[in-house]
Structures are given as structure tokens and as C-alpha cells.
Amino acid sequence: MSVKQISIFLENKPGFLAEVTKVLGQNNIDMRALSVAESSDFGIARIIVDDVYKTTTVLKDAGYINSVIDILAVALPDVPGGLSNVLNVLADAKVNIEYMYAFLGGKTGGAYMVFKVADQDKAAAALNKYRIRMVDQEELGEL
Amino acid sequence: MAERYFQPEIETASREQIRAWQDERLVKQVRHVWENVPYYRKKMEEKGLTPADIKGVDDLHKLPFLSKDDLRDAYPYGLLGAPLKDCVRIHSTSGTTGKRVVAFYTQEDIDLWDDCCARALTAAGATNEDVCQVSYGFGLFTGGAGLNGGSHKVGCLTIPMSSGNTERQIMFIRDLNATILCATPSYAAYLGESMKEMGLTPAQIPLKAGIFGAEAWSEEMRQDIQKTLGIRAFDIYGLTELSGPGVAFECSAQNGMHINEDHFIAEIIDPKTGEVLPDGQQGELVFTALTKKAFPLLRYRTKDICVLSHEPCPCGRTHVKMCKPRGRSDDMLIIRGVNVFPSQIETVLLNMGYPANYQIIVDRVNHTDTLEVQVEMTPEVFTDSMGEIAQRQKALVDGLRSMLGLTAKVSLVAPKTIVRSEGKAVRVIDKRKI
The missing domain is CATH 3.40.50.12780 (ANL, N-terminal domain)
Structure with missing residues (x-):
């Protein structure tokens, strides 16, 4: 159970990310989640969208380098300690987290967390065991 | 005297x-x-x-x-x-x-x-x-x-x-x-x-x-x-x-x-x-x-x-x-006393799987020459992981160092951003005023 994440190469210059988002907007692509990672001289925008095929086609046509990977999206219980609980499960399973970011479901209002982990199968098994709910690509559209 | x-x-x-x-x-x-x-x-x-x-x-x-x-x-x-x-x-x-x-x-x-x-x-x-x-x-x-x-x-x-x-x-x-x-x-x-x-x-x-x-x-x-x-x-x-x-x-x-x-x-x-x-x-x-x-x-x-x-x-x-x-x-550059040919830089890039789209920018900051190599990002090199890209960038710096004997700054730029005149890329920009 996973969702697709599209990563986009961002050159380090003013307006680059604005251009990318403009292209997506013009093509009616609705971003569910966005996170930007940066080094001193380049960046990576990581986005989650409903229509992966359309988005990658649009990006490619506009000349943006991108790559797609499967990634875990977890529905966080809306209670204090909800995130801590999920992280503990992953820690106990000895799953290393490379990066993570949060987004909100527009319709459900729920909080979701995206995890890039070293061993996705192991992470999914551990989360399943503790009945922590994960979201798949199909479900994204209903959030 | x-x-x-x-x-x-x-x-x-x-x-x-x-x-x-x-x-x-x-x-x-x-x-x-x-x-x-x-x-x-x-x-x-x-x-x-x-x-x-x-x-x-x-x-x-x-x-x-x-x-x-x-x-x-x-x-x-x-x-x-x-x-x-x-x-x-x-x-x-x-x-x-x-x-x-x-x-x-x-x-x-x-x-x-x-x-x-x-x-x-x-x-x-x-x-x-x-x-x-x-x-x-x-x-x-x-x-x-x-x-x-x-x-x-x-x-x-x-x-x-x-x-x-x-x-x-x-x-x-x-x-x-x-x-x-x-x-x-x-x-x-x-x-x-x-x-x-x-x-x-x-x-x-x-x-x-x-x-x-x-x-x-x-x-x-x-x-x-x-x-x-x-x-x-x-x-x-x-x-x-x-x-x-x-x-x-x-x-x-x-x-x-x-x-x-x-x-x-x-x-x-x-x-x-x-x-x-x-x-x-x-x-x-x-x-x-x-x-x-x-x-x-x-x-x-x-x-x-x-x-x-x-x-x-x-x-x-x-x-x-x-x-x-x-x-x-010829096109030889002398950078910090070291002879550098653009073709050497190209050799390193091609050997490491980069395209031959690059630009060399030489400048002099506080009397010291600087060398920057701009390389266009490719789908093959790009991943979602910052660490992996940084590693590839470092490998390129190391490759250039062993070829040239010089430390170059490697910048990754978006595809098709390197200026081309009459279809041919301008390989070297020497900003030094000597």
C-alpha cells in the first residue's frame, strides 16, 4: 500500500519553483502535498498528486527533470501523541526514515504523513501490525 | 644598486x-x-x-x-x-x-x-x-x-x-x-x-x-x-x-x-x-x-x-x-597555475555518464582563480534523494580533481539552460580581468 511521489529538480535561481507550479496550475493539476528539500546549490520539490501520469507528462513536456517513486502515506490518528506512536512503531521495527512531510486531507480534514524509508516492505508490515492506516494512490482522490 | x-x-x-x-x-x-x-x-x-x-x-x-x-x-x-x-x-x-x-x-x-x-x-x-x-x-x-x-x-x-x-x-x-x-x-x-x-x-x-x-x-x-x-x-x-x-x-x-x-x-x-x-x-x-x-x-x-x-x-x-x-x-586555460583544457573536463563528464552539455566559468576572486563547472541535470542522475545527488556531485568533483589536479565547484543546472550560440554551447566563460 503506497502512493506515488513525483520529485522535480529545482535549479537554484529565483522564480524556478514559481515556474514549475505555474505549469502545474495551468494544466489543472491539484497538488495534495508539497515538500521542498534544498542544498546550497539546488533543490528538490517532492509532490503528491491525483493524476501521476498527466503530471509527469506535463513536466516532461515543459522540460523539467523528474522521477517517480512509491512512498508510504500514513493517516495519523488525530490525538496527542499520534505521530509519536507511528514513529515508535517504525523505530521498533528498526526502519530508518530518510525524510518525511505532512499534509492535510482537504475533504476529510485529517492529517497525513508521507514517509520515505529505507525498507518500505518492513515499514508497511510493522504499521499494519499495529493497525496504523496507510493510504493508497486511489484513495488520495477522496481525501 | x-x-x-x-x-x-x-x-x-x-x-x-x-x-x-x-x-x-x-x-x-x-x-x-x-x-x-x-x-x-x-x-x-x-x-x-x-x-x-x-x-x-x-x-x-x-x-x-x-x-x-x-x-x-x-x-x-x-x-x-x-x-x-x-x-x-x-x-x-x-x-x-x-x-x-x-x-x-x-x-x-x-x-x-x-x-x-x-x-x-x-x-x-x-x-x-x-x-x-x-x-x-x-x-x-x-x-x-x-x-x-x-x-x-x-x-x-x-x-x-x-x-x-x-x-x-x-x-x-x-x-x-x-x-x-x-x-x-x-x-x-x-x-x-x-x-x-x-x-x-x-x-x-x-x-x-x-x-x-x-x-x-x-x-x-x-x-x-x-x-x-x-x-x-x-x-x-x-x-x-x-x-x-x-x-x-x-x-x-x-x-x-x-x-x-x-x-x-x-x-x-x-x-x-x-x-x-x-x-x-x-x-x-x-x-x-x-x-x-x-x-x-x-x-x-x-x-x-x-x-x-x-x-x-x-x-x-x-x-x-x-x-x-x-x-x-588554443583553448587552454591556466587556472591557479594549472593547465586546463575544456576537453579534459568533457572527458570526465562523459566517463561519468553526464551529457556533454556543460559550461566552464573561470573567475578571479581575491586574486585567486575559481573554476566552476556547470552541468545540466539528466533523468539518469536525478533521484528524490538529496544525499544521493550530493554524492554524485561529489564524485564528479573528485573525478575532476584527479583529472585536473584542481578543485572545481560543480553546479547542477536545469536542462537546456546552458547558453548555446548557433546551436553550439559556449563552453568557457572567463571572467578574469588580467
């Missing part, structure tokens, strides 16, 4: 005497090459020449040229002119496509090279009372070895410092009272700035003169260095193919470099036609080594654009003067 010479009888010899030495040595050298270097003999035969056709300097123009391409084709031993048992050392510099130029020396070659460097040091005011700090790199690079040898000949107390470790450099200059500094001009400027930051005034710096070469530097930079270090700064010229620094050197007039004409004949040619140009005209500098035995290059094209002058020099030296090289007739 009276002008000092290391070998006055040679350095102030009459033009007739210099010409007589050149005639005699050229005839002898052509025969030496004919007998020992089949590669060049073949080139002569292709032109229908035998050693008998070269009776003196007037016949020099008949001889075929050698270029960096020949050095690459003949790598490593093809231009060796002496049996290995007589060779004692090599030095090496970068070549056009990654193959390095390897130059050989007999003990006598090194002695004569040291003489040339000793002339340069003496012209800068060095005597056996001086303490000479050699802050050029030692190793395959000729800078350290050349000035170190010259300093020994003059009888200076020599500090074979090599480059780097600025704190220790300054400590030795001050503690040992170094009076002569040999370095690249950019490193000399950097040392000067560092000492200034430490609050040292020129009066507190024992140095009195410096010999700075291996890269281009401007008159403004000379003034800067002279002011911050409180010294007189002298230029020196040379290339590994011809021994190293000391092919030509500046005298007290600080206006052009005297070529050691008893060891090298200089010609200026039209780089397109190869035709020899008259005195005073600008063209490509070509050298013939008259006395080197292990690596005896005849009519070697330096690709340096230059002018020669036979005007009498107030210093009393009679040897012809060359101006600072005004440019190159």
Missing part, C-alpha cells in the same frame, strides 16, 4: 656571440635529435630534410613544428632523446585529452635548468646571503623543483616549503627572515592579504623580492603584491615541455622577460600559416631547446600569443625580451 648577474659573460654577451652559440648548438642539437628521436626524424624525412640542411639559425624555419598533439601521440617515451640510463627525473603537466605530458631530464639538463632559474633569482636581487622560500608546489609540477634548484645554485638558504598551509608559510617567512619568495602570483597575493589581516605592515615582513609565475597576472596585481608585501615582484616564464620556469625571466627593468637564448631559440609565427613573423609582430611563440638532451624539442609551439623585442635593456642583459603572454592560440 649595481645590476647583478648569475652568469655575466653569458647574460651580457654580444648579439654576435649569442648568435654564434645558437648556430653551433642548433646544428649539434638537430643531429642529436636525428640520431636519437625517430619520431622527429620521420617528421624531418617527410619534409625531405637531413641534418646537413640545417647549417645555422637561418635554416631553423625549415624544420617541422612540434605541438602538444605530438607530445600526446609520442607519449610516453616517443620523444625521449637520451638513453634511460642517463635520465634521472621526469616532470609532468596536463595534456589535451587527459594524457599527461611527461618531460625527461638528464642530470646535465637539470643543471642547466637550475642555471636558468639562478639567473632569474639573481636578477631579482638574490645572493648567497638570502633566505629563499620556495612556495611553489613540489612534485610533478616544475615550479618547486626549478626555483629550488636555482636557489641552491645562487647559494641562498633554501626553504623547500611547497604550497599550502598558509600559517606555516608566514611563520617561516617571519622566524627565518626569508627575503625571497617564489610562488604563483595568486598565492603570493593571498599570503600578502593574510599577513595584512594579521596586522603586519610591509616593514615587519622581511621579504624584499619575489619571483611569481606559472599563471597570468596583471600589472595591477604586481602593484598590489609589491605594496602589501613591501617587495619587488618579478615575472618568470617557462613550460614543462622546455624544462620549467626559467625559460625567460624579468630583470630590474620589470618590463618584459629575457629569454635565455643560449639555451632556447624563440620565434614568433603566424598561428594559422606557421610563417615566421618579423621582430615586434604579435604571434605564437615557438621554442627550440638547444641544450636539452633528454627531451630535446625543436620548434615547439607554445600556443602562447606574444611579442619579442630586441630593444636594448637598461639592465645590461642582451638576450631578447618577450612580453607577458597576451593570450592563447
